[in-house]
Amino acid sequence: DQQVKQNSPSLSVQEGRISILNCDYTNSMFDYFLWYKKYPAEGPTFLISISSIKDKNEDGRFTVFLNKSAKHLSLHIVPSQPGDSAVYFCAASNRAGNMLTFGGGTRLMVKP
C-alpha cells in the first residue's frame, strides 16, 4: 500500500524554465510534508518542508505547494539549473508519531 506516490519517474526541463515535481498521498492523517534531493552515490539532502496548516512555502528558487483537498503536493523550481539534475523524493508523516513515508522518486534532468 503506497501511501505516497510520485507518478512521474522522470522529468526533463530546459535550463531557465520551471520544473514542477508532483506527489500524491492517500493518508489524510499526514500533516507534514517534505522534499529531498538526491545525487547519485550520495545521501538525500533535505530541501524544503510544509506543514498542513499552510498551502505554500517558499525558499529561494524552491516553492512547495500543498493542496489538502486533493491530497497533492508539488515542488516548483524556478529557474531550473543544470545542478538541479537529481532524483527528488517527497515524504510525508503524521507528526504525532508516525515516521516519514517516502515516494518512489522522480529523476529531474535539466538540460543546458
Place this chain on the structure above:
Amino acid sequence: SQTIHQWPATLVQPVGSPLSLECTVEGTSNPNLYWYRQAAGRGLQLLFYSIGIDQISSEVPQNLSASRPQDRQFILSSKKLLLSDSGFYLCAWSVWLGETQYFGPGTRLLVL
C-alpha cells in the same frame, strides 16, 4: 551542529560473507536512527529504526539485523550476504519520529 557518518563508503563482498556497516551521529543526544536501502533505480526502503539504545524495530523480514549498542551508534549486520543484498545503504537520524530526517553519505554494497 549535527553530523552523521557512515563507513565504509564502498564495500565489495562475496556471497555468504558477513556484513557490518556502521553509522554514528555527532552533536545530538538520543536521536531516532534509521537504516534504509536503495536498490538500483529504486526508491528508499526502510529497513530498521531505533528510538533508543537496544530498541530496534524491523520493517521488512530479511537476513539483515541492526543493533544500537550506544546512543549515537547504529550498526547494520548480516551473517551471510545474498546477491539481493547489493544496494546503497543509508543511515539517517531525526529528533522526533515524524520530523525531518537527515541522511548520511551512504555505503555502496556490491555482493558478488
